[in-house]
Amino acid sequence: MINKLIGTTALALALASGAAAQDSIEMRFQSSDNSGTAAFEIQQDWAAHVGEMSDGRISIEMLPVGSIVEYNETLDAVGAGILDGHITDSSYFTGKDAAFALIGNPVGAYSSPAELRGFFDEGGGTELYNEILAPYGVHFIGPAAQPAEAIPSTVPIDSVADLQGVKMRAPEGMVQSVFASAGAAPVNLPQSEVFTSLDKGVISAADATTLATNHSMGLHDVAMHPIWPGFHSLPLNEVSMNAAEWDALSEEDQQLLTDSVAWYADTLAERIGQRDEEVAEELRATEGVTIHTWSEEAKREFRQIAQEQWAPFAERSDNAQRVYDSLTAYLSEQGLL
Template sequence: MKRREFLKASVAGAAGTAVAAPALAQSMPTIKWRMTSSFPKSLDTLFGAGLMMAKQVAEMTDNKFQIEVFAAGELVPGLQAFDTAANGTVEMSHSVAYYYVGKDPTFALFSCVPFGLNARMQNSWWYQGGGDQLGNEFFKKYGVIAHPCGNTGTQMGGWFRKEIKTLADLRGLKMRIGGIAGQVMAKLGVVPQQLAGSDIYPSLEKGTIDAAEWVGPYDDEKLGFQKVAPFYYYPGFWEGGPMIHVFTNLEKWNSLPKTYQAILANASANANTYMAARYDQQNPEALKRLVANGTLLRPFSVEIMEAAHKATKELWDEISAKNATFKKTFDAMHAYRGNEYLWWQVAEFTFDNFQIRSRRG
């Protein structure tokens, strides 16, 4: 072969190699799914984690696997999100398991329960302590598989129209709080109210309810609760670390290539980290603004905390006596929490406590 012909052939061969698509990309099917969220677009961190997950799935598959995300109310109301994935109306939902305790109180344990796990412990239990096996064994009965996709961290105790100093101040108080947390508060004399997020502000403003819990400073400030209820209590002992999941219809999940399954699981885990980090960044500044503008920040008294803790233990005994699945799951979670706090009291708590005291000094 002459030198000039050899060079032409070499360049042509190299160019052909450069433009050829990788074998993996060639084998990737084009898939378009829908995911309905339990959250409105205005709650940009809660809703945003679902958007982030979908965006990463698309990017990691060269846009071959696309997930269109719908806000609460666009396809179905927010509290029906889980059911739409379970029955296959849509392929996925982004929601909180404790919304569905009416089906079975065991749902709450995989998100959060009063005096349960904080956010890091919830992640640790799910990823390392067997929580995922227990969770997906349970969720399989409803036709879905779950992957963590967010955590708000410990939430606030809510907004109150009047100051709450003692247990007596809670009796007869109408509070927007639902699920298992509402059952605990009912034992303290509170009258729980189930209200959608959009109904909380007008109900507080009109005095239809006396108090309401939501999330934390960043989201609460957006909804304007500080304008109609001056007292802001902490901590939200019923939500120490609420885990949010994407629930995928099990048949649809099983139909995915293994590569897509891995991509979806990893994108969800990334969004899980994102949400917690984002709230940790947003909440301090929002809290400073709220207090600067007149919000009266108050801790729940030791009397209230201890009474709530006692009521919670009573409720666990009552549910466990009737629900073997709840008991099995709760016992596993409770044992894990005990081990975790053995470690936290040695290192995490002492470090944080010193840092907080030093900052005040």
């Protein structure tokens, strides 16, 4: 009798263990951010948050940029199941479809992460982006964004007129086109060369991430005229995963992940924004450094120039035109166009 009971108990435990193993989910997400950056730390916190929300049943390993594939290869890797998901700037995939440029970083469209999330949450952006991603086998869970990027500069720049002839680092694509149209002389340089190029006078300014991140890179030691708050570039930081894996999740787990991305978006905007404010306070007290804050009139002038670049990108593909039509309609309704 005892032996029979022991055997029955062992079988029950084995079945329970097997069921638990089937319910557990392990995933690997790759970031477009480097290890040690504030953004990557928050992404690691997001992965831990998912674990807490699921009582440890869903485990996400968050990998820094380049861990498995290059930063601009994660879309294909996620679709193929090499990665389970990614957190990245969608405009990195512009070479596949111009729609990624318009949905990922429509230069001059947004002033805050809340405005960007409004388009996706209320303006149909999430549904549209999932339609665009479907052929790649990727599902878009939700949007996030850091505060608008600052511009470290070695010379005072207070208006569009001051950009005339300024050699500045700007990545290829829409950002470079916008600054060229505004009168600057864009130079394509990797982020790793920005400090040296500013220091040696190869460039005078740079499109280079947020104020706090620029400060952590030492840029304000050589570029003592930063433009902040930012207004030109506020890229989408998308959280997406393999579509087949998403479809295999229960509705409860899909909602859990959706809610977790909203938490990540709130946390990213809040923490990076707070760090920007702390750095700004430090810079104001630093001898020789002057923060240049553009007037609303100057920002409107720049945004008008930027928005004139959207239409040419829209003409490059049917998907890009769909993004253009949807985005401009939403921004117009919100009084942001």
